Amino acid sequence: MNIMFFLFSLASTLFRTPISTLSRSCLSSQHYFRLFSMAAKNPHHHLEENGGATTVMAADILNRHNSSSCKKRKLFDIDVRSEFSHHDPAVARINNGSFGSCPSSVIEAQQRYQLRFLEQPDDFYFNHLKPSILRSREAIKTLINADHVDEISIVDNATTAAAIVLQQVKWSFFESKFNPGDTAVMLHYAYGAVKKSVEAYVTRAGGQVIEVKMPFPVASNHEIITAFRNALEVGKSNNRKVRLAIIDHITSMPSVVIPVKELVKMCREEGVDRIFVDAAHAIGSIRVDVKEIGADFYTSNLHKWLFCPPSIAFLHCRTPELSNLHHPVVSHEYGNGLAIESSWIGTRDYSAQLVVPEALEFVNRFEGGIDGIMKWNHQKVIEMADMLAKSWGTNLGTPPDMCSSMAMVGLPACLEIMSDSDGLKLRSHLREFFKVEVPIYYRQPKVGEVNPVTGYARISHQIYNIVDDYYRLRDAINNLVNSGFTCKVFHD
Numbered sequence: 001m002n003i004m005f006f007l008f009s010l011a012s013t014l015f016r017t018p019i020s021t022l023s024r025s026c027l028s029s030q031h032y033f034r035l036f037s038m039a040a041k042n043p044h045h046h047l048e049e050n051g052g053a054t055t056v057m058a059a060d061i062l063n064r065h066n067s068s069s070c071k072k073r074k075l076f077d078i079d080v081r082s083e084f085s086h087h088d089p090a091v092a093r094i095n096n097g098s099f100g101s102c103p104s105s106v107i108e109a110q111q112r113y114q115l116r117f118l119e120q121p122d123d124f125y126f127n128h129l130k131p132s133i134l135r136s137r138e139a140i141k142t143l144i145n146a147d148h149v150d151e152i153s154i155v156d157n158a159t160t161a162a163a164i165v166l167q168q169v170k171w172s173f174f175e176s177k178f179n180p181g182d183t184a185v186m187l188h189y190a191y192g193a194v195k196k197s198v199e200a201y202v203t204r205a206g207g208q209v210i211e212v213k214m215p216f217p218v219a220s221n222h223e224i225i226t227a228f229r230n231a232l233e234v235g236k237s238n239n240r241k242v243r244l245a246i247i248d249h250i251t252s253m254p255s256v257v258i259p260v261k262e263l264v265k266m267c268r269e270e271g272v273d274r275i276f277v278d279a280a281h282a283i284g285s286i287r288v289d290v291k292e293i294g295a296d297f298y299t300s301n302l303h304k305w306l307f308c309p310p311s312i313a314f315l316h317c318r319t320p321e322l323s324n325l326h327h328p329v330v331s332h333e334y335g336n337g338l339a340i341e342s343s344w345i346g347t348r349d350y351s352a353q354l355v356v357p358e359a360l361e362f363v364n365r366f367e368g369g370i371d372g373i374m375k376w377n378h379q380k381v382i383e384m385a386d387m388l389a390k391s392w393g394t395n396l397g398t399p400p401d402m403c404s405s406m407a408m409v410g411l412p413a414c415l416e417i418m419s420d421s422d423g424l425k426l427r428s429h430l431r432e433f434f435k436v437e438v439p440i441y442y443r444q445p446k447v448g449e450v451n452p453v454t455g456y457a458r459i460s461h462q463i464y465n466i467v468d469d470y471y472r473l474r475d476a477i478n479n480l481v482n483s484g485f486t487c488k489v490f491h492d
């Protein structure tokens, strides 16, 4: 972005903000209590600085609790806005779960890496690329409590990580380690792209797939654990073996936090060969401890909730020396272990993979770092979901402890959402006429259900969201309800 434009938008935010908004934000946006040491620091750090932990200044801590330091907190507000000033200000996109977000300090760091490469590609390749990727892997290792950096590979996205694991399963069928008809168990709500990958690699290699029918709305972990146990029983029937379990940590649609630790334990007890946790949404939105979870493979994107640019994901492998995993695109490093294979798959832009330390530096400017952000987003998304459900006379799709930084809120039954297509069209309608971006889940009603809630909005909360974003959604829906709108209008 043009630097003048950047400065201009900063200044306009600074001067055009009405006084009433200023005082309101002091009262209502308590979240800026949580942001500190931002204004005092120069966000334009350099590559040479190795991204050590940001030190917290005593004055900032004091100011957090100082109710008369309104002006200072307001600066924090502006700081957050300037970090995200490239976002379209006209849209209340409470859909940060889908594509994530990247602050400008991290984008700038990424651009410095890109320039470094273009300035002197050979120098970058021979002297900087590998150590920089290693630095990102080290940071991820610490973040997810892995034992050794060899367990961490960086790949483009969760879909690629799934392909890596599933191709290995495919080879086990081809090399007769697995028998035709052996099974893979996965949730019915597994991510669409991952389901297609299972079809492409597992089904086609002779495996059978058992889908776990999960209830939604869901009342407790217990319901999921029971459904999973039943699916494992089916998977083992007729002398078959369950070779693979694919477990989402947070399902995408509907969004539900799955009790992975319990399910992994159950799989181990039942002798499941390999356990893959698809945690595309997890890092930065819920606590991740790969040792505690104990799966064989665990992947998460860093571009969804950890403020990295698109796209970067890690794949954690518990026993890298035994697992024989390979990057789906074979290049020079084939056979040198997945982490090394993945770190050079040819000439391309690796910059998104290099800025993990800068993204962590960004989150460390907040009270409590990433844990503080997770706690804050979770608390706020529940608060916003409750507010919406109360206004619409509906309920949440899950109890709060099964929400991450996303929550499912029932939409009024009178909207008559009758299909996936209705949900998609209502979403477009909200975008077009109300400038709200929110994904909508369609749930098939049970037979005989009276006035069923068939639509759920998946709302996200990220640090820059304000309550007005959710009021916009609330009012848009109430407006539709009051005007007698139903999804039938989409059918003509």
Ligand SMILES: Cc1ncc(COP(=O)(O)O)c(C=O)c1O
Pocket (backbone or CB within 6 Å): 098, 157, 158, 159, 160, 190, 191, 193, 194, 248, 250, 251, 252, 278, 279, 280, 281, 301, 311
């Ligand atoms: C559960 C789950 N798995 C996989 C993915 C795919 O992630 P990507 O598009 O980054 O490969 C997503 C993305 O939303 C997801 O929610």
Ligand SMILES: *[C@@H]1O[C@H](CO)[C@@H](O)[C@H](O)[C@H]1NC(C)=O
Pocket (backbone or CB within 6 Å): 062, 063, 066, 067, 068, 069, 070, 072
């Ligand atoms: C609180 O903020 C005011 C105004 O910024 C300042 O004068 C005062 O010293 C602060 N008090 C503490 C305890 O930091």
Ligand SMILES: *[C@@H]1O[C@H](CO)[C@@H](O)[C@H](O)[C@H]1NC(C)=O
Pocket (backbone or CB within 6 Å): 156, 157, 159, 160, 311
């Ligand atoms: C995921 O990564 C692969 C390469 O590893 C790339 O081809 C694909 O476009 C990426 N998909 C998404 C959704 O980013």
Ligand SMILES: CC(=O)N[C@H]1CO[C@H](CO)[C@@H](O)[C@@H]1O
Pocket (backbone or CB within 6 Å): 087, 088, 089, 091, 092, 093, 094, 095, 096, 099, 100, 101, 462, 464, 465, 466, 469
């Ligand atoms: C990437 C994305 O959708 N970001 C949006 C998250 O929500 C805020 C507040 O509504 C928007 O300003 C961002 O554009």
